[in-house]
Amino acid sequence: MAIDRKLRKKLIDWGRAGLISPEQSEKILSFEENHAGAHGFLFMISWLAAACIVLGMIALIASNWEAIPAFLKLTLYFLIFGIVGRILLLSKTIKPLLDEILRLGLMIYSMAGIGLVAQIYHLHSQPWRGVAFWCLITFGLALSSSGPWGAVLWLPAALFAWFSFFNTLSLAQEWIAVLGIITVGSLGIFGSFHSRKLIHLIHFRHISFLFVTLACIAYSVTAAYQLDEKIHNREFFTFLAMALLWSATIWFQKAEYKFGSRMGMLVFLGLTTAQFPLQAIASSLHWDTIPFKIVSCAFFIAGTLALAIAAFAHDQKKVFEALCIFIFLRLLALYTESLMTLTAKGFGLISVGLLILGGLYAWTKLKPTIYAKLEGELNAKK
Amino acid sequence: MLKSKQSLRALAVLFPFALLLAWTISAQMSHDRGDIFRLKIVGYDPVDLLSGHYLRFRYDLGKVDLCKDIPNKMATCACLKRGKHGTMKAEYGGSCEQLQSSCETILRGNCQYNTFLTFSERFYFPEEYTSVLALVPPDSQAEVKISKEGAIALQKIFVKERDILDYAKERIRFPDRKN
Missing domain, CATH: 1.20.1440 (de novo design (two linked rop proteins))
Known part of the structure; x- marks a missing residue:
C-alpha cells in the first residue's frame, strides 16, 4: 500500500515537472493495478512463508546440532x-x-x-x-x-x-625488516600498477592500494604520538623502502596516471616517510611535545591533502571529500589535545562544537569553488 | 576466450570443494588409522585469545623430560610403553628417525617452550557443558589412535572410565555430587 502511495506521489511530481503526460501517468497506474498481485501482499506473504521455512530448518539443525x-x-x-x-x-x-x-x-x-x-x-x-x-x-x-x-x-x-x-x-630483526619491505612495497607497487593484462586483478589492486595508503595515513597519524619511544630502524627502513619502491612505480607509469595524481601520490609518500627523520630530529633536539605535534600534523595535512588531490585527479571525488574530512578531524584532534585544555572546560566543548559547525558551513560554501579550481588546474596540467 | 573464462569460474567453485573434501577424507583416514591407546591428560592453560568450547590439555607422558636440550618448535618423538595403570608412558625421547627403528610405539610431537605437544591437545564439546568443563577433570584419560609413523588422532576422553560428555551431563544434573 505504501508503495502504491509513493508511486502516486511520484507520478504527480513527474507530471508537474513535465516528465510524463497525464495519459502516461494513467497508463502506469493501470498497469501497476493490474500487476499488483505479483508484487503486493500475496508476494510478501509468500516471501514470509519461504523465510519461515528456511529459518525453521536452520533453527531445527542448530538446536539438534550436537545430536x-x-x-x-x-x-x-x-x-x-x-x-x-x-x-x-x-x-x-x-x-x-x-x-x-x-x-x-x-x-x-x-x-x-x-x-x-x-x-x-x-x-x-x-x-x-x-x-x-x-x-x-x-x-x-x-x-x-x-x-x-x-x-x-x-x-x-x-x-x-x-x-x-x-x-x-x-628470524633476526634485519630479515624481518627485509620481508616487511618486500611485502608492503610489493603491495604498494601492485596496487599502483596499471596493466591491461591484469584486468582480472582490478579489485585486488584497488584494495592493495587502499591498504598501503591507509597504512601510510595511520602511520603518519601515530608518528606524532611516538616521540618518547625509541625509533626502530626496522620500521624506518620498511617505510622508506616501501615509499621509494612505490614512488618509483608511480613515476614510471606512463599511460594512465594523470600528472596531478602522480605528483599528489609522490608528495604524500614523501611527507609520510619524512615523519621518521622528523621524529628522530625532534628526539635528538629534545623538542617539546606540542611543537613537534604541530610540525608532524602539518606534514600529515600536506601529505593527505596531496593524496586527496591525487584521488580528485582520478575522478574519485568521494575519496577526495573523505580525505578532506579526515584532515579536518585531525586538526580538530590537535586542537582538543593542545588548546582545549588551556581554556575552561565548558568553553572548550562549545568551541569544538562551533569549529565543527564552522567547518561544515565553510565546506558547503567553498566546495563548488574548490572543485571548479581543482578541475581547471588539473585539466591545464594534463 | 569466453570458454576459458567460464572454465576459470568453474574451477574457482570446484577447487575449494575438492580441496575441502580431500582434507576431510584425509582427516577421517588419520582418525581411523593406528592402534588404540590410553594416555593420561592434565590441564594446560596458556592464554588463548581464540578459546572456544573446547578443553585444552596436554598429555602426561611421565617423568621423562622429552624436550631437554631440544630447541623451541623443534620436532621430536617419544617412545611409549604401557605403564602400570594401562596408560602409555614415555620411556625415552629422541629423533623420530632413530626411534622408528628402535621403538615399537612412537609418538610424534613438537617442543613448544619446553612442553611436548602433538597438536591434538584440544577436545571440542557442546556449548552447554562449558560451565563444568572449564578445567580438565581429575583422573582424565584420552583415548587416542597412534599410527606406525607416530601420528596421533584423538578419539575420546574419559573421566574414570566414563565418557567425558556423560560425566559433564551428570555434573550439570547433580552439581553437588563428587566424582
Whole structure:
C-alpha cells in the first residue's frame, strides 16, 4: 500500500515537472493495478512463508546440532556446498548480484567448513595455518568475484596469515625488516600498477592500494604520538623502502596516471616517510611535545591533502571529500589535545562544537569553488 | 576466450570443494588409522585469545623430560610403553628417525617452550557443558589412535572410565555430587 502511495506521489511530481503526460501517468497506474498481485501482499506473504521455512530448518539443525552424527553433518555441509556450486556453475540466467552473493557466501562457508572439520576430528594448529588454507582454497572465488568484496575478505586474511607466519620463523630483526619491505612495497607497487593484462586483478589492486595508503595515513597519524619511544630502524627502513619502491612505480607509469595524481601520490609518500627523520630530529633536539605535534600534523595535512588531490585527479571525488574530512578531524584532534585544555572546560566543548559547525558551513560554501579550481588546474596540467 | 573464462569460474567453485573434501577424507583416514591407546591428560592453560568450547590439555607422558636440550618448535618423538595403570608412558625421547627403528610405539610431537605437544591437545564439546568443563577433570584419560609413523588422532576422553560428555551431563544434573 505504501508503495502504491509513493508511486502516486511520484507520478504527480513527474507530471508537474513535465516528465510524463497525464495519459502516461494513467497508463502506469493501470498497469501497476493490474500487476499488483505479483508484487503486493500475496508476494510478501509468500516471501514470509519461504523465510519461515528456511529459518525453521536452520533453527531445527542448530538446536539438534550436537545430536547430529558427524558423518551427517559433513554430508549436509558438502551437499549444501554442492547445491550452491551447481547454481553458480549451471544456471545461465542467474543475476549478477545473486552470483556475487553466492560467491562471497561460498568463501565464508569454506571457512565454516574448515572449522567444522577441525571440530569433528579435534584438530588444531596455529590460527595462521587455517587462514592460509582458507586463502589457498578461496583465491579463485575472490578472483572471480565481480565486486570488490572478494578482495576485501581475502586480502586482509592473506596478510594476517603471512605476517603471523613471519612471527613463527624466529628470524633476526634485519630479515624481518627485509620481508616487511618486500611485502608492503610489493603491495604498494601492485596496487599502483596499471596493466591491461591484469584486468582480472582490478579489485585486488584497488584494495592493495587502499591498504598501503591507509597504512601510510595511520602511520603518519601515530608518528606524532611516538616521540618518547625509541625509533626502530626496522620500521624506518620498511617505510622508506616501501615509499621509494612505490614512488618509483608511480613515476614510471606512463599511460594512465594523470600528472596531478602522480605528483599528489609522490608528495604524500614523501611527507609520510619524512615523519621518521622528523621524529628522530625532534628526539635528538629534545623538542617539546606540542611543537613537534604541530610540525608532524602539518606534514600529515600536506601529505593527505596531496593524496586527496591525487584521488580528485582520478575522478574519485568521494575519496577526495573523505580525505578532506579526515584532515579536518585531525586538526580538530590537535586542537582538543593542545588548546582545549588551556581554556575552561565548558568553553572548550562549545568551541569544538562551533569549529565543527564552522567547518561544515565553510565546506558547503567553498566546495563548488574548490572543485571548479581543482578541475581547471588539473585539466591545464594534463 | 569466453570458454576459458567460464572454465576459470568453474574451477574457482570446484577447487575449494575438492580441496575441502580431500582434507576431510584425509582427516577421517588419520582418525581411523593406528592402534588404540590410553594416555593420561592434565590441564594446560596458556592464554588463548581464540578459546572456544573446547578443553585444552596436554598429555602426561611421565617423568621423562622429552624436550631437554631440544630447541623451541623443534620436532621430536617419544617412545611409549604401557605403564602400570594401562596408560602409555614415555620411556625415552629422541629423533623420530632413530626411534622408528628402535621403538615399537612412537609418538610424534613438537617442543613448544619446553612442553611436548602433538597438536591434538584440544577436545571440542557442546556449548552447554562449558560451565563444568572449564578445567580438565581429575583422573582424565584420552583415548587416542597412534599410527606406525607416530601420528596421533584423538578419539575420546574419559573421566574414570566414563565418557567425558556423560560425566559433564551428570555434573550439570547433580552439581553437588563428587566424582
